[in-house]
Amino acid sequence: MYKKQRDILSEWYLAIRLTLMLKVHDILCKSLHIDKERYMKPVTKLVVALLPLLLIVGCGDKATKVDDTSTSGENVVVDGGASTANGTDGTLLADEGQNTTGGSDAATAETSDTSNIQDATDSSAADSSIDQDLLAERKIYFEFDRSQISDDYKEILNAHANFLMSNAGSSIVIEGHCDERGTREYNMALGERRAFSVLQYLALQGVSKSQMDTVSFGEERSDVEGHDESAWKYNRRAVFVYSE
Amino acid sequence: MIINRVHKLNSTKSVATKINIISTYVCLKAMTKLRQLLIKLVGVALISVASNAGAALNIEITEGVADAIPIAVVPFHVAGNVKLPTDIAQVVEADLARSGQFNPLTRNNMLAQPHFTKDIKFKNWRMLDIPNLVIGNVERRGDNDYYITFRLFDVYRQKYIVGYGFAATNQTLRGIAHKISDIIYEELMGVKGAFDSRIVYIKKFPRNTDKPYRLYLADADTYNEQEVMRHDWPLFSPTWSRDNKTLAFAMAGSRGAGIFLFDVTSGKSPKRLTKRSLKASAPSWSPDGDKIAMQVLKNGSANIFVIDIKTKRLTQITRHWSLDVEPAWAPDGKSIVFTSERGGSPQLYRYFFNNKKIKRLTFEGRQNLRASFSPDGKMITFVHLSKNGSYNVAVMDLMTREMHIAADSVDGESEHESPSFAPNGSMIIYAANYPQKPGESKKTGLVAVSVDGNVRQHFTDDGEGEVREPAWSSFLN
Numbered sequence: 001m002y003k004k005q006r007d008i009l010s011e012w013y014l015a016i017r018l019t020l021m022l023k024v025h026d027i028l029c030k031s032l033h034i035d036k037e038r039y040m041k042p043v044t045k046l047v048v049a050l051l052p053l054l055l056i057v058g059c060g061d062k063a064t065k066v067d068d069t070s071t072s073g074e075n076v077v078v079d080g081g082a083s084t085a086n087g088t089d090g091t092l093l094a095d096e097g098q099n100t101t102g103g104s105d106a107a108t109a110e111t112s113d114t115s116n117i118q119d120a121t122d123s124s125a126a127d128s129s130i131d132q133d134l135l136a137e138r139k140i141y142f143e144f145d146r147s148q149i150s151d152d153y154k155e156i157l158n159a160h161a162n163f164l165m166s167n168a169g170s171s172i173v174i175e176g177h178c179d180e181r182g183t184r185e186y187n188m189a190l191g192e193r194r195a196f197s198v199l200q201y202l203a204l205q206g207v208s209k210s211q212m213d214t215v216s217f218g219e220e221r222s223d224v225e226g227h228d229e230s231a232w233k234y235n236r237r238a239v240f241v242y243s244e
Numbered sequence: 245m246i247i248n249r250v251h252k253l254n255s256t257k258s259v260a261t262k263i264n265i266i267s268t269y270v271c272l273k274a275m276t277k278l279r280q281l282l283i284k285l286v287g288v289a290l291i292s293v294a295s296n297a298g299a300a301l302n303i304e305i306t307e308g309v310a311d312a313i314p315i316a317v318v319p320f321h322v323a324g325n326v327k328l329p330t331d332i333a334q335v336v337e338a339d340l341a342r343s344g345q346f347n348p349l350t351r352n353n354m355l356a357q358p359h360f361t362k363d364i365k366f367k368n369w370r371m372l373d374i375p376n377l378v379i380g381n382v383e384r385r386g387d388n389d390y391y392i393t394f395r396l397f398d399v400y401r402q403k404y405i406v407g408y409g410f411a412a413t414n415q416t417l418r419g420i421a422h423k424i425s426d427i428i429y430e431e432l433m434g435v436k437g438a439f440d441s442r443i444v445y446i447k448k449f450p451r452n453t454d455k456p457y458r459l460y461l462a463d464a465d466t467y468n469e470q471e472v473m474r475h476d477w478p479l480f481s482p483t484w485s486r487d488n489k490t491l492a493f494a495m496a497g498s499r500g501a502g503i504f505l506f507d508v509t510s511g512k513s514p515k516r517l518t519k520r521s522l523k524a525s526a527p528s529w530s531p532d533g534d535k536i537a538m539q540v541l542k543n544g545s546a547n548i549f550v551i552d553i554k555t556k557r558l559t560q561i562t563r564h565w566s567l568d569v570e571p572a573w574a575p576d577g578k579s580i581v582f583t584s585e586r587g588g589s590p591q592l593y594r595y596f597f598n599n600k601k602i603k604r605l606t607f608e609g610r611q612n613l614r615a616s617f618s619p620d621g622k623m624i625t626f627v628h629l630s631k632n633g634s635y636n637v638a639v640m641d642l643m644t645r646e647m648h649i650a651a652d653s654v655d656g657e658s659e660h661e662s663p664s665f666a667p668n669g670s671m672i673i674y675a676a677n678y679p680q681k682p683g684e685s686k687k688t689g690l691v692a693v694s695v696d697g698n699v700r701q702h703f704t705d706d707g708e709g710e711v712r713e714p715a716w717s718s719f720l721n
Contacts, residue, residue, distance in 0.1 A: 145589075147544070173498060181635070183614040183627055183661060184480050184713070185526040185539060186583060186590055188496060189546035189567040192523065196544030215498040216523075216541065220478040227677075 134159030139223075140198070142236040144179070147193040149201055157198065160240060161205035168211070174198045175239040176216045177223075179232035184218055191216035198238045300462055300469035301690065301703040301711070309698055312347040313432065314373060315340060319351065320380035320392070321359035330417035332392065332424070333380060335465075339425035339439040342465065344699030346432075349374055361395065361404065369399045378428060388413050394424050396431060406431050418467060419720075438666040439464060442717040443673065444472075444482045444491055445690065447709030458709070459493060461508065464666075464716070466703055472506055473514060484717045485529045486575075492517070492536060494525035503527045503538055505553075518551065528573045528580070537561070537571035537580050548582050548595070561595055562602070568593075570614045575621040581605065583613045592626060605640065608647060612638070614662065618669040619718065623695070625650065625663040625672050637663040637674050639695055651693045651700065660691075661712065667719045670695055675712045678704070690714045 140153040149157070164170055176195030178187035195214035203209055224231040317340070319333045340346035351357075355368040358379055369377050380394035395407035408427060410420045422440035429437030441464045449456040455474040459482060462469040473479075477497035484491060491506040493514075503524050504514040518524040523541035530536065530550075540549045548561040548571045562568040566586035573580050580595045592605040592612045606612035611629035618624070621642075628638035628649065637660045640647040650672055651660060663674035671692050678687040688711050689704035705711050 180659070182590070182611070182629075183570065183583075185494075185570045186567065186613055188525055189539060189541055189569045192541040192546070193544045193567065200544070213498070215501070217478065217496060220480075220496060 131159045131162065135163055138240045139237050141233060142194055142238070144181075144232075144236065145190070147190065147197045149197055154201075157201055158205060161202045161207050164202065164207045164211050165205075168208070171211045171213070171243050173241045173243065174212065174214045175221075175241060176214065177221060177235055177237050177239065178219045179235040180219045180222065180227070181232065182219070184220075187218035188216050191218045194236075194238050198240075299466050300460070301466040301705050304702045304704070309345055312345055313376065314347045314349060315376040315378065315428075315432075316349040316354060316369060316372075316374045317378045318354065318357050318359070318380070320382055320394070322382040323384050326384065328382065328390075328417060329414050330421065332382070332417060332421045333378070335418060335421035336378065336425045336428070339422060339437075339465065340428065342701055343429065343437070343439075344694065344701065345429075364397065366397075366399050366402045375399050376428075376432060378424075380424075390417070392417075392420055392424075396428055418463065422463070422465075435670055436668040436719070438668040438671060438716070438719075440720050441667050442488070442720065443690075443714050444484065444717075445675075445714040446479055446482060446712050447705070448478075448712065449709045453708075459491075459506075461491075475500070480713055481526050482713055482715050483527055483529060484715055485533045486531055486718055487533060488717045488720060490533070492527035492529065494527060496525070501525070503536065517553065517556075524549070524551075526570050528571045530573050531575055531577045537573050539569040539571065539582075548580065572615045572617055572624070574617055575619060581615040581617070581624060583615070592624070605642075605645070606647070616664045618665045619667055620669055623665075623669070625665060625674075627660060627663065634658060635660050637672060637693065639672070648697075650695060650697050651691065652697075657689075657691065657702075662714065664715045666692070666716045671699075673714045673716050675714060688712060 134156050137156045137159075140149065140156060142148070142150075160172070164172060174195040176191030176193065178191050178194075182190075192214060195216060199209075199212050199214055202212060219235070222231070222235040223237065224234040226232070317333045317337045319331065322328055337348040341348050349372065353372065355371070356363075356365060358364045359381055360379070364377070364379070366377075375398065377397040377399050378394060379397075380392065383391040383393075385391055390412045391409060392412050393407060393409040396405045397403065398405055406427065408424070410423065412420045419440060425439040426437035429435070429439070442461055443464055443466070444459065444461050447458050447460060449458070455476055457477065457479040458474040459472040459479055460469050461472060472491070475495065477495050477500045479493055479495055482491055482493040489508055491508060491514075492503060493506070494503050495501060499520070501520050501523055502516055502518040505517050506514040517527075517536065518538070524538045525541075526539040528537045534554065535550050535552050537548060537550050539546050545565050546567040546569050547563060548568050550559045550561060551557070552559075561571075561580065562582070562584070564584070564586055566584055567590075568582055568584045568586070570583040571580045572582070578597055580597075581592055582595065583590050584593050585591070586593075587604065590611045590613050591607070592615050593602050594605055595602050605615075605624075606626075606628075609628050609630050610633075611627075613627045613629075615624040615626040623639055623641055625637060625639050627635050628647075629635050630649075634652075635658070636649050637651040638647055639650045650663075651657075651674070657676045657678055659677040661675045663672050665672055671694055673690055673692045675688060676691050678689060687704070689702050690711055691703070692701045693699065703711070
């Protein structure tokens, strides 16, 4: 409820700001002796005139939209059982896009990846085979000059987190790598930052820091040779290396 | 057009023999005047010299000053006509040619080869439009004991300008030749030469090679290459102490990471300076040689620290969540320039020791990284990423804060890295990539360019190693 009120307020705030802007525009045109009517195209004039109306209408729609997301959010919380053990972050689940139809019947919901549904139904045999697939994934990739972890990889990381948490004797070294662009030492630091952002994510899932370590190789160990984006994108990566 | 010609000659020569130097002059065997005229017009003289095994890298001048000064260096006379291991005059010739500022006369075109002042007929040299003449002598005083003298003359004024005598051994002959080049250069150009100096660089061999990362020392003309160490793990950022006695460099990898020091004179294996857990790299010497500035990685961030070499005490210089890397200590010891992306993208900043303030230096281009000071502290050279996406070597005057590109990408040369100044502050050496044919490994080389960009020399390796991270020593005195 509180969220709905906040949204409505922000819509009005936006409307007022826009109206004020139009007023300022009017005044400026007058003071600079610009004939608004002549230079503004008819279509633009129409849009400008109708703008305040649109906002008033929009507010109403937005209010109902908020309701929709909150109810579908609840559904998702129920279904993604295994992965919400630590889930203080509701948006993580929503981003997985598992329940676009918002269906509450987990067993029958058709999605591209049935693994999460399996998790929810608590079948440990099914768990391990899906997790094995995810655990086999040892690399994740990054944007140029960035170290943020894309949502595409959170599933893989969660699988590794689960493994490490259930195997306290296992430890992992996270390698950080960069593409060849830029200077060597800057890339050493960027590689370390990438490795560390993975370590932080795993720690937030509950993995003990004593099981993890980071090392940076900068641009020194490229996976794919080449001097364009088709090679570079495979070199900007973090790699998990388990020690036996 | 000139470049193509050089390459065509290269292919015929390299097939025939294992000639390692492409020097600057091609013997066209045409009429002398015609050739000289051609040279004057084109601005680059090309020579091939048959016997120069010993150079580690091919040297090729692709840009020279249009009005390069003609000079004649007469082969030195050796008492008793004994064959020396080094042809001193030829080393001097190659040095002067390599600077791009001089245009030495080929021996075939010398009308006479005087050895003593009394034998000089200046008319012979005036006829060939040669304004400067060098003659020299080597006396043998004993076994492996020589005395070398040289004299420089002004042909048009028919005057003696300068001359020196040096004691030498077989081992020091090349070094003496470089000293002679330095003296001639300084006399005629008004600026100290940088021929008697050394460079350090790293070669990386293909992944399947044993210990593919190797560190080398060599003379500035890449002769006397000496391998310092080889390792499985990446080696990088080699840097000379101001007295040229110690090299500092960094090593990466989980087992070996850190900064190491190598005593050049003792030849003992490198010693670890920083412990692995510190994750330090990018060493830069303090002017007094007692401390090293470095970047330290921790918790996803990087900051500049200083370590006292004797006490190992650490002082933190920057405290910021962003990546602060690549420190360069100013020659006057009062500031450190470093790279930081605290403003959103990597740019150069300067930390002052007196007030602990940090000022931003670069505002142009998408990125500016890895600064290196000129020996007089007035300029920095660094890597600049322009809006069109190419990495080029740039120079900034620290007083005026004006910046210019010293080396743009020509002849397909790209991805400039690790620029550093020659000890005379007039040349910058850096590493670059060259276009490679599909299926071939990456072709890299070192390039030396004058600060104003007018002179450029390429040092390329025919072997499999990728050459990188060159650093020029100070003057060897």
